[in-house]
Amino acid sequence: MRKSLLVVSLVLCLAVVIAAQGGGVLLTGAGATFPNPMYSKWFDVYHTLHSNIEINYQSIGSGGGIRQVLAGTVDFGASDGPMNDDQIKEFKQKRGVDILHFPTVLGADVPTYNVAGITTDLNFTQKALVAVFLGSIRKWNDPEITGPNPGVKFPDSDILVVHRSDGSGTTYVWTDFLAKASGEWKSKVGTGTSVNWPVGLGGKGNEGVAGLVKQTPNSLGYVELVYAIQNKMPYGQVQNADGKFVKADLASVTAAAAEASKNMPDDFRVSITNALGATAYPVSSFTWLLIPSQFSDPAKRDAIKDFLKWMLADGQNYTEALSYARLPKPVIAKEEQAISRIK
């Protein structure tokens, strides 16, 4: 924490110096790594449109983003998982204002595997994924796995589970899905950026998991959809809450968000894993910007409000090129109203 604090404050100092010379507004943010390519693109494009406003973002991880915004070292934070009630209370106590969540784009996790002789996209039931990650299904030719994959010949080999070793929003989404799919997972393991895995090996980052899966026969792991698409990795379809097997793509992820947003809470802290709807992909999630409800500097306040407006309108058109799923229309409408809460 000290180290990241130091880095952030150094960057801040540097940025302040630069901004002071330009006489413009400088906003600093820190947090989630998953949406970093998207945010970099947005902040870059937004700066070319408004040369007096510069937004500096450090992708130090969701946990770091939450800590930095709590400590007040940055103007806004970013996280792949919403802040919990305790953290929100702590923010209110420390800073005297509220913290607001604004969904920006959507992400998803996909199961990836390496089984000798299998090149087709496998279907995974929720029960199968939960049992494999709990360690109660150990073999690839278990009926729970072979059932929804007729015509595929599975080996009688042990499944090697691969998960993330580093704390990660990707893990948060995956474990959130497993917890919704199974009460046993929820009570035994739970949801978080790092958990106490019952079985399996840890790989560092998406590339670590992908590397272990590619190298090790009979392995099964999970990676971010963006990573799988960009690296042209094969991945399986997951059974959704309606019982349908859905392949993750940008449309099915947005569909999950659209379904979930029908009863979107006012603070936007909603988990959309295992959403209803025939086309909804079940392992999807929003990623959020964490913005204080009050800014002491009016220039900063106006800048962040204007950026949010732009991000929800034109900004969304940049999502597909970077393999992120765009926000559904009703969520955008609701967020546009929420911007006025920033004072």
Add this chain to the structure above:
Amino acid sequence: MSATVNVMEHAVPPESKLRALLRRLRSGDEVAHVLTLTFAASILLITGLLVRELWVTSHLSRAKFGWMFLWTSTWDPIFDNFGALPFIYGTMVTSVLALLIAVPVGLASAIFLSELAPRKISNSLSFLIDLLAAVPSVIYGLLGVFIVVPLMREKIGPMLIATIGQVPGIGKFFQPPNYGVGFFTAGIVLAIMIVPFIISVSREVLITVPREQREAALALGATRWEATWKVVVPWARPGIMGSVFLALARALGETMAVTMVIGNDPKIAASLLAPGYTIAAVIANEFTEATGDLYLSSLIELGLVLFLMTFILNGLARVLIIATERGGGHSA
């Protein structure tokens, strides 16, 4: 700065003493003394601050778990239950394995380079070895992932299980499952990383052994090997041990290369082929995303444990040297 002030304060007022001090200041002795003292003291200060910072920020975890932190094996950030034993175990096992492999290899290479190889070859090889010592650890990690891990999974691992694994007793150290990643792989990668340190420092020390020592041994009728092994190496032993400490310190604290090949599974297994985890690796992996206060505090306490482990192991090694020196009757 402050040290200068102290010197002034200690100087008693009389004119002559002040003048003497000024003269010494001008000649540079006093300046050099103060400067070197300041830098030496700053190292102690930094170490002290480090321990204090680790101690204070790990307060929550120490208060909640006490000594149990060192003896329990659960690491669960969700239910806020933290125990360090699998990480301590993994750190010890990988470092000891690395030393077991690296010390004989490194020492033999150093003896060859300093005693047997022609000077020209020795110098050019040493240059390459010094370069190896400067390679960033992530490169060794990649070497591990792409070469050592597949080799362990497909060739070495199955061979070990089929041979030593069948022997009663030590067989339990080489049992399936063998995924290619694990304690043994991490030990090998660490050994590759630390061998250059041992070779480089040991060679330098061996070269400085006086010619007369060798000549005396040879004159007494020793063979070349006897002169090397019974005279030159014991003479250089403190320096060689120093190189081993340096290597051990690097192995204990290595993060990147280890996390890439150890499997990152906090479990204690007898089999060296099983996946494990080390202290440095878990801190690097989980620190950025750790949100809970107790979680953070526990990670910091792990850092404290690693610091103390390094301290204790170094102390033990030093005691070992002193003991063996007495027993062997050599005085270097």
